[in-house]
Amino acid sequence: MSDDRIGVRKTYKLAIGGAFPRSESGRTYVVRAADGGFLANAARASRKDVRDAVVAARKAQVGWAAATAYNRGQVVYRIAEMLEDRRAQFVEAVEAGEGVDARAAGALVDAAVDRLVWYAGWADKVAQVAGSSNPVAGPYFNFSLPEPTGVVGIAAPQESSLLGLVSVVAPAIVTGNATVVVASELRPLPGVTLAEVLATSDLPGGVVNLLTGSLVEVGPVLAAHRDVDALDLCGVPAELVTELEQLAAGSVKRVLRPPAAALDWRERPTPHRMLAFVETKTVWHPVGV
């Protein structure tokens, strides 16, 4: 094959309900590499795309939460396997998008794989750590257990296009939530490719829906949507946080605020992000003969 073969470029689309549609608005925006060169046209999601993604997430959430914790753990582990399998592709994407060298990009992709493995292991342990049997003063059996909050809207980190994204999505889904994720605006491409990995890794369609485009445009739609139960504002710029928090109050959404200082996503996480998107349910039953 000759060296001057014309390459076949990839079209980057949204991921909604296990399918890869273009934005219903027909709009795209130019994604540039860290060095300013043209990388691709990404879909620019509209408010209608947000609503479609929420519908898909709601539809998927019940079944995903009903899967056994063991099964969810295996599915998240399978994502790690698939990501590892396509390591070279992601290293290239992170290298181009984030402007780091191949070695650093490789370390970031490895960390993303390891992060998925870490969270996969939590699936069938979080209820033991966050749940309890409560010794009430009376003849009752009483226990508390964590349940997924439901549909979580996530603004992925802006800088860390793959590791950051994985680090906010994995803790939300491993407990049984479904998500609508807005990828990094300037660095969306590793996220779109990750969505293609998810589609081939046993994760039910609709558990992770990925939108690309302008957070200023789609963020308020997601924050105000009454069928979204919680928000992770991780990647939301400071000037937009107050507005989104105000909109979230309309349906008493749980809100995880952006970190006070920039995070180093390579650091080992805590269970905090998982526990932000679970509800504690307490059940009482009398004890007697």
Added chain:
Amino acid sequence: MNWEYAPAPESRAIVDLQPSYGLFIDGEFVDPGDGSAFKTVNPATEEVLAEVAAAGPADVDRAVEAARRAQHETWGPMSGAERAKYLFRVARILQERSRELAVLESLDNGKPIRESRDIDVPLSAAYFFYYAGWADKLEYAGFGPSPQPIGVAGQIIPWNFPLLMAAWKLAPALAAGNTSVLKPAETTPLTALVLAEIFQEAGLPPGVVNVVTGAGATGAALVAHPGVAKIAFTGSTDVGKGIQRELAGTGKRLTLELGGKGANIVFEDAPLDQAIEGIVNGIYFNQGHVCCAGSRLLVQESIAELVVEKLKARLQTLRLGDPLDKNTDIGAINSPVQLEKITELAAAGVAEGAERWTSPCALPEHGFWFPPTIFTDVSPSHRIAREEIFGPVLSVLTFRTPEEAVMKANNTPYGLSAGIWTEKGSRILWMAQQLRAGVVWANTFNRFDPTSPFGGYRESGFGREGGRHGLEAYLDV
């Protein structure tokens, strides 16, 4: 049958009511700086009980400053073991003064003495006793090896369980090393002020707890105060949403315990006599002024008529009247405002086509009263099936299959409580999984315990009170 009882009133002599009460700031009772006052009324007689100070913004500011100083200088640096001892003392004094507190609570709130004496006051002591023990064990609570307090907590509580809500808020906050500015409800400030006396008796350092009485404006000043690091609010969903909106972008922590429209689900194989008691307890306890009340009865179609018939028979034996009478089951509605709201919603039930039945009991001449009421032929779209009434009004709906029961139960923006009545164990566990509610009572209802986490899903709020989980709301995690 003759159900007449001789009156058995509890003596109110044990309560030493003062003509007026100040604010409790920095360990002292003080007059308000921007000085207004309001009257608190016995809802069973409309008699004025006392005049209470209404804290203005300057008073709130003084209280927050006192709390901040106490948090930095005494309570925060103090060892957990010492904090624990103070809280144990408070629990003990609550037990010692329990009769006085029960009478005062019934006078100010209108709830039957049987409930304030057997539930509100002993549980209040139990919450302090439980959280006292956590104060020196926080590193084992599962929130990291060195959990830290948040700072000054602004705590706004409702009028339905005045003392108990104060205990729910204060005990975990103080155990975790926070200090507090507590805002009791406008119509029920008195037991919180006696609790302040108890803190003095216990030798609690000045400023650790401050009590600012007043109405909504006082609460708003507390929410807006920059020195407050955390707001804990129990009350209506509307006000809760307003507070969440107000705190947007401030970085202040928030936990909300809001309204509910709990479904109490009765299957045809339920232990019926127990279920009837549970339904009555679920909606007529505390005049239905309960956020987790079982206000929607979902009953399987095959037994619906029988259940409603038994309910009506049981309700006619409930005794409504003097809250201080030890035989009283149903006390007074807490305020004319609440009575009007209940009356309006009940009228809407009739207007929308539901069938109203009201227990034929005589209402006292003075005071605010609403007789136990049941609506049948209620459809899920009726306002009485959707909106929180917060009164002794039960809406009855029917279902045929467990799936339909779950669908109807979850068909609400709220998610605080639910009840299940059936003898089939596997069905209880399946239903408990499906119901979107923070507390599920199976073959029981309205049970509370300091070790048991309580709080809502969805628009019933977020955060938990009670148990190990309740500490999270007051730790910097």
